[in-house]
Amino acid sequence: MVLNHFDRKLSTADAALKENFTNSIFEFDSTFYLLFDNIDEYENPASSYMNTIKDLGEKHKVNFVLFNQIKHDDDRFMLEGQMFNTRSGGLIYRRKIDLTNYLNGQINELNLWVGNVTGNIEKEWQKNRESILFKNPENIVQEKTPLGAAMRSLIFPGWGQAYSGKKVSPRVWAGTESALSLAVLFNFLKYEEATKNYLANLKLYNETDDEKEVERFRNQAESDWDEHKMFSELAIAFAGATGTGWVANSIHAWIVGPRSFKNLYQKWDPQLPDTTG
Amino acid sequence: MKFQRGHVIILLIWLVIESCTLQKKDFDNPVDFIANEEKGIGAPTLVFYPKTQSKTIADSILVGAFIVFKEDSMESFSGIHLQIEFPNSFLELDTITPGLFITDTLKSTPLFTYTFDGTNTVDIFAYFLDTLKTDLLGTGHIADLVFNPIGTGSDSIRYNLSVCEMIDQDDAIIELKGDRGAEVIIQ
Numbered sequence: 001m002v003l004n005h006f007d008r009k010l011s012t013a014d015a016a017l018k019e020n021f022t023n024s025i026f027e028f029d030s031t032f033y034l035l036f037d038n039i040d041e042y043e044n045p046a047s048s049y050m051n052t053i054k055d056l057g058e059k060h061k062v063n064f065v066l067f068n069q070i071k072h073d074d075d076r077f078m079l080e081g082q083m084f085n086t087r088s089g090g091l092i093y094r095r096k097i098d099l100t101n102y103l104n105g106q107i108n109e110l111n112l113w114v115g116n117v118t119g120n121i122e123k124e125w126q127k128n129r130e131s132i133l134f135k136n137p138e139n140i141v142q143e144k145t146p147l148g149a150a151m152r153s154l155i156f157p158g159w160g161q162a163y164s165g166k167k168v169s170p171r172v173w174a175g176t177e178s179a180l181s182l183a184v185l186f187n188f189l190k191y192e193e194a195t196k197n198y199l200a201n202l203k204l205y206n207e208t209d210d211e212k213e214v215e216r217f218r219n220q221a222e223s224d225w226d227e228h229k230m231f232s233e234l235a236i237a238f239a240g241a242t243g244t245g246w247v248a249n250s251i252h253a254w255i256v257g258p259r260s261f262k263n264l265y266q267k268w269d270p271q272l273p274d275t276t277g
Numbered sequence: 278m279k280f281q282r283g284h285v286i287i288l289l290i291w292l293v294i295e296s297c298t299l300q301k302k303d304f305d306n307p308v309d310f311i312a313n314e315e316k317g318i319g320a321p322t323l324v325f326y327p328k329t330q331s332k333t334i335a336d337s338i339l340v341g342a343f344i345v346f347k348e349d350s351m352e353s354f355s356g357i358h359l360q361i362e363f364p365n366s367f368l369e370l371d372t373i374t375p376g377l378f379i380t381d382t383l384k385s386t387p388l389f390t391y392t393f394d395g396t397n398t399v400d401i402f403a404y405f406l407d408t409l410k411t412d413l414l415g416t417g418h419i420a421d422l423v424f425n426p427i428g429t430g431s432d433s434i435r436y437n438l439s440v441c442e443m444i445d446q447d448d449a450i451i452e453l454k455g456d457r458g459a460e461v462i463i464q
Contacts, residue, residue, distance in 0.1 A: 188292050198300055205306055209326040209341055211416040214309045225302050232299060239293045 001027040001062040001086075005069040006106075013068075016107050017114055024118055027060050039082070039091065050089030057086020064092075066117070068110060075101050081113040093117055102132045146257025153253035157246060160253025169256065173249045180242040187235035194228035307457050308416065310347045319454030320347035321443065323359065323436045329460040337371060338424040340434055340459050342401070344378075344443070345416045352451050353412035356404040357419060360440040364432035365397040367463050371423040378417025379403055389420075398437070411446045426463040433458040 004013055014028050039045040056065050065084040070077055083093035095113055108128045115121035153160030158174035198221050205217035304312045307324035322345045332338055375389045388404040401420050405411050435458035443451040
């Protein structure tokens with residue numbers, strides 16, 4: 001006989017037991033309200049409800065009574081299973097398990113519990129439970145990795161840091177690299193302009209035989225040449241800084257990239273008394 | 278993303294390569310005394326403009342003869358004699374006209390004459406014999422020489438500096454320190 005006491009409705013529980021354990025015959029008594037949840041308070045817990053169990057055995061003509069209780073607490077649930085022998089009235093098997101809730105966890109744990117007492121556990125139920133267990137560190141596939149952060153920052157400065165959940169450094173990197181890139185572009189455009197002016201004035205210089213114009217165009221062309229050289233050097237310097245910063249930003253993204261923690265530390269609370277002795 | 282990253286990298290590399298390209302500082306106008314000085318040719322200098330020209334056999338070739346002074350060491354001159362040799366294997370002399378420098382705002386064309394030996398040498402003489410305008414100062418255009426191609430080839434028109442002369446109004450010789458020829462290519 002099965003006595004289910006759940007603090008939330010699990011309408012599929014009875015049907016699931018019948019379906020999964022076809023070699024067992026279950027009787028469900030929904031009228032039975034007695035809770036066997038305080039057996040630990042008795043001197044001899046195994047025989048706490050001896051007479052009640054025997055009465056139930058005689059009444060329902062069953063060999064065993066399974067008492068299943070599920071209580072929920074936020075994202076966890078507690079399953080307590082007790083198996084009584086109706087011939088002796090004693091508790092012959094008990095399981096108490098406190099678990100993080102998982103998909104169809106209550107039914108799955110009920111199956112595991114009943115499967116355990118009937119000697120019929122399916123692998124799928126075990127697999128379902130393993131879904132809440134910590135995996136072998138070697139098998140853990142990190143969704144976010146330092147390499148992923150580095151690659152993102154290589155594509156766009158600051159992206160990798162943002163991907164790692166940093167707040168300030170993405171803006172700093174993106175701002176710095178943007179400013180440097182703009183400086184490269186600005187100097188390159190000025191270089192282009194100075195080059196065009198130089199070539200135009202050089203052409204005019206070559207095409208005139210008037211000594212005054214020759215002098216004027218030469219002076220202009222020389223000034224343009226000096227400018228094009230200066231802006232070329234500036235563009236190269238800024239491009240170097242941009243490139244170096246870009247690589248540094250990617251390395252920084254790798255350094256601050258998301259990693260699994262090996263050690264967990266509790267924050268010290270100065271209000272607590274010193275217990276170190 | 279890979280596509281975009283590739284473009285960004287190519288753009289950056291292109292910008293850097295483009296920025297690395299420095300133009301050659303190539304000032305070589307024969308009328309520019311600094312350019313001549315950079316080539317080791319002292320002033321005053323007799324030059325032709327343009328320094329090189331490439332024409333077809335149907336074209337005529339105009340070459341200007343110039344005197345180029347250094348800005349800070351100019352001397353007034355009253356007469357000049359230029360002896361010019363040209364490659365007569367593919368050029369024949371057509372016309373010689375006075376340059377703008379010696380027919381300036383006063384419109385007083387000096388005594389300007391020339392002789393041609395019938396082969397490849399032209400002698401040009403210019404004198405200022407006026408009472409008001411007796412000399413000239415500075416860089417300027419002495420004469421224009423027009424040639425007709427008679428064949429194809431490549432050679433230079435040049436001054437014979439040992440014969441060329443420049444004098445001031447006291448008939449004192451002003452030393453000519455250099456000359457530059459002009460390359461003519463007829464295709």
